[in-house]
Amino acid sequence: MSLLPRLPLADGIDAFVDWLKGIDGLFDVPKEFIGFTVTHLSNGLSAIPAWLFILLLTGLAFFATKKKFGLPAFVFFGFMLIENLGYWSDMMLTLSLVLTSAGISVILGIPFGIWMAKNKTVESIITPILDFMQTMPAFVYLIPAVVFFGIGMVPGVIASVIFAMPPTVRLTNLGIRQVSTELIEASDAFGSTPFQKLFKVQLPMAKKTIMAGVNQSIMLALSMVVIASMIGASGLGTKVYYAVGRNDAGGGFEAGIALVILAIILDRLTQSFNRQKGVA
Amino acid sequence: MGKIKVENLTKIFGKKPKKALELLNKNTSKDEILKQTGMTVGVNQASFEVQDGEIFVIMGLSGSGKSTLVRLLNRLIEPTTGNVWIDGVDLAAMGAKELREVRRKKLSMVFQKFGLFPFRTVLENVEYGLEVQGVEKDERKATAISSLELVGLSGYEHMYPNELSGGMQQRVGLARALANDPDVLLMDEAFSALDPLIRKDMQDELLDLQQKMQKTIIFITHDLDEALRIGDRITIMKDGSIVQIGTPEDILTNPENDYVERFVEDVDRSKVFTASHVMKRPETVNAEKDGPRVAMQRMKDTGISSIYVTNRKKELLGIVSAEEVSKAVKENHSLLDIIEKNVPTVHPDTPLHELFDVVSTSPIPVAVVEDGLLKGIIIRGAVLAALSSGQEVNKDESTTEASAS
Numbered sequence: 280m281s282l283l284p285r286l287p288l289a290d291g292i293d294a295f296v297d298w299l300k301g302i303d304g305l306f307d308v309p310k311e312f313i314g315f316t317v318t319h320l321s322n323g324l325s326a327i328p329a330w331l332f333i334l335l336l337t338g339l340a341f342f343a344t345k346k347k348f349g350l351p352a353f354v355f356f357g358f359m360l361i362e363n364l365g366y367w368s369d370m371m372l373t374l375s376l377v378l379t380s381a382g383i384s385v386i387l388g389i390p391f392g393i394w395m396a397k398n399k400t401v402e403s404i405i406t407p408i409l410d411f412m413q414t415m416p417a418f419v420y421l422i423p424a425v426v427f428f429g430i431g432m433v434p435g436v437i438a439s440v441i442f443a444m445p446p447t448v449r450l451t452n453l454g455i456r457q458v459s460t461e462l463i464e465a466s467d468a469f470g471s472t473p474f475q476k477l478f479k480v481q482l483p484m485a486k487k488t489i490m491a492g493v494n495q496s497i498m499l500a501l502s503m504v505v506i507a508s509m510i511g512a513s514g515l516g517t518k519v520y521y522a523v524g525r526n527d528a529g530g531g532f533e534a535g536i537a538l539v540i541l542a543i544i545l546d547r548l549t550q551s552f553n554r555q556k557g558v559a
Numbered sequence: 560m561g562k563i564k565v566e567n568l569t570k571i572f573g574k575k576p577k578k579a580l581e582l583l584n585k586n587t588s589k590d591e592i593l594k595q596t597g598m599t600v601g602v603n604q605a606s607f608e609v610q611d612g613e614i615f616v617i618m619g620l621s622g623s624g625k626s627t628l629v630r631l632l633n634r635l636i637e638p639t640t641g642n643v644w645i646d647g648v649d650l651a652a653m654g655a656k657e658l659r660e661v662r663r664k665k666l667s668m669v670f671q672k673f674g675l676f677p678f679r680t681v682l683e684n685v686e687y688g689l690e691v692q693g694v695e696k697d698e699r700k701a702t703a704i705s706s707l708e709l710v711g712l713s714g715y716e717h718m719y720p721n722e723l724s725g726g727m728q729q730r731v732g733l734a735r736a737l738a739n740d741p742d743v744l745l746m747d748e749a750f751s752a753l754d755p756l757i758r759k760d761m762q763d764e765l766l767d768l769q770q771k772m773q774k775t776i777i778f779i780t781h782d783l784d785e786a787l788r789i790g791d792r793i794t795i796m797k798d799g800s801i802v803q804i805g806t807p808e809d810i811l812t813n814p815e816n817d818y819v820e821r822f823v824e825d826v827d828r829s830k831v832f833t834a835s836h837v838m839k840r841p842e843t844v845n846a847e848k849d850g851p852r853v854a855m856q857r858m859k860d861t862g863i864s865s866i867y868v869t870n871r872k873k874e875l876l877g878i879v880s881a882e883e884v885s886k887a888v889k890e891n892h893s894l895l896d897i898i899e900k901n902v903p904t905v906h907p908d909t910p911l912h913e914l915f916d917v918v919s920t921s922p923i924p925v926a927v928v929e930d931g932l933l934k935g936i937i938i939r940g941a942v943l944a945a946l947s948s949g950q951e952v953n954k955d956e957s958t959t960e961a962s963a964s
Binding site for chain 1 (some may be wrong): 630633635658659660661662663666667668670671672673674675676677678687688690691692735739745
């Protein structure tokens with residue numbers, strides 16, 4: 280077995296990382312941008328009084344579910360509980376991290392998905408990369424994130440973006456490819472340009488599937504944001520992380536339940552938006 | 560030159576069509592090519608011409624290449640070799656932009672499963688073709704509404720396709736195609752997904768519309784009855800090749816080979832042949848110049864017991880029987896005094912199966928009348944003869960101008 284010398288894979292990666300770090304602006308620009316976004320988003324969200332935020336979201340849930348009472352009631356009491364337990368500001372921080380990373384995932388993911396759908400070669404290159412991104416243990420992303428961006432919010436967001444993007448890319452690709460040939464032919468036969476075909480036929484037809492991907496991305500971003508608390512992305516995750524460190528079952532449960540409530544609300548809200556808009 | 564001219568159009572599906580093309584030129588069969596090269600011959604050297612304002616039906620069973628052929632005509636499928644000229648312009652030589660222009664202005668397509676966009680309302684679907692052309696909103700809405708009116712769907716503008724029945728959905732498909740005001744309509748099995756009664760309605764409606772609009776229509780179908788009903792000319796395809804092109808009558812009466820013959824064997828002839836196919840040239844008397852004596856003489860000469868009376872313009876006035884005529888001769892009446900005006904009449908386009916009733920209950924030959932003019936008469940035996948032999952009975956008779964219609 281040991282006839283071959285051990286391959287210096289780890290050394291190679293280290294060298295590559297050093298080389299990347301040497302490039303000016305490659306990491307500073309996204310770092311600035313993400314830092315700016317997260318800070319302002321969380322400041323903005325925190326500036327809203329808790330009671331107003333709760334009322335707004337309850338109302339939103341009420342209309343998103345077409346005036347049913349289940350989800351709005353859950354939103355109302357769930358947020359009241361979080362507020363009561365004193366996790367409100369942590370939750371706002373977590374929410375802004377999730378929204379930022381999910382937002383970036385979607386903004387990057389949908390164009391990649393479209394590109395994959397339009398081009399077979401691109402699809403065959405991106406698919407294994409997506410597989411890699413999804414199967415690599417989530418913790419591993421923390422390392423390069425820290426190496427390139429230090430600790431704090433920004434590497435947390437970066438790691439979350441990498442972890443959360445694949446579903447959006449995959450489902451955008453799938454949604455566009457699933458559009459029936461007859462509709463594509465109809466759009467071509469009436470003389471649509473490729474752009475018109477994309478925006479007037481393919482994307483509207485794929486909307487539901489794409490939204491399912493976006494929903495998945497938000498959920499993954501939430502789970503990654505919690506893990507990212509290990510590298511200093513504060514929020515509810517930090518509370519869980521501390522509780523684990525101190526063997527504090529009660530505190531862990533409280534922070535945990537707050538996360539679960541946030542997750543359920545995000546999930547159901549995005550799902551009901553998806554259902555509401557698909558008329559046909 | 561016709562509206563559309565197709566020459567040696569060939570489509571081979573597969574990675575190396577050149578090899579299959581060589582085999583094809585050596586007259587190798589489709590199956591053999593598939594076995595040797597793994598490539599499928601979609602359309603094999605099709606050539607035909609379609610005239611302006613004609614309904615040209617392409618008929619064949621599934622897998623005969625008819626749907627591929629129609630898609631080669633607007634390049635939804637790229638031809639392997641061969642040419643398509645539309646108004647004398649070669650389609651194959653066009654760049655993407657020119658091709659789009661042709662698709663927007665000259666060719667519209669109607670699809671088998673309608674191809675409607677489910678997230679758009681009926682109106683928005685019909686507007687689609689104009690929308691991609693950049694037509695202004697109010698204008699395209701007005702055009703779409705009048706197009707919907709044309710197919711009888713006023714009032715459904717704001718519904719979604721899935722709220723309509725199949726027949727109505729296909730009307731939307733037709734309206735969408737017509738909204739562009741194309742020269743040519745490509746209809747790919749447009750009525751095949753509809754149930755038989757609705758299908759017949761749609762066929763009638765298409766024929767009505769065609770009378771108003773005079774488009775060039777290329778209609779794909781696997782249903783021979785449909786082909787015979789609406790086609791001015793019919794192309795029969797088999798294994799990607801064209802077997803026969805001809806008028807419905809050509810196809811029925813002179814099938815090119817066994818394949819076509821077997822095809823037309825099962826056709827219900829009573830639905831295909833019309834009164835004009837079985838009528839005979841009538842013996843008539845002209846009431847304006849002939850009297851009862853002439854009528855009597857003419858009946859004697861031809862051995863018939865009643866005779867139709869017309870005026871100088873050949874307009875039908877009625878019928879007189881031998882009995883009445885002989886009475887009129889004795890009593891010195893004119894033909895107009897004894898004429899029986901109540902006679903059974905049919906239109907030349909009446910299909911045979913609708914003739915049975917009239918012919919069998921009438922004691923006298925049935926008059927075939929178009930615009931008041933007597934075109935011919937039908938005797939009972941002729942109908943039966945047409946059904947049994949499939950031959951037109953008036954072929955070798957010295958027919959009047961009626962048979963030309």
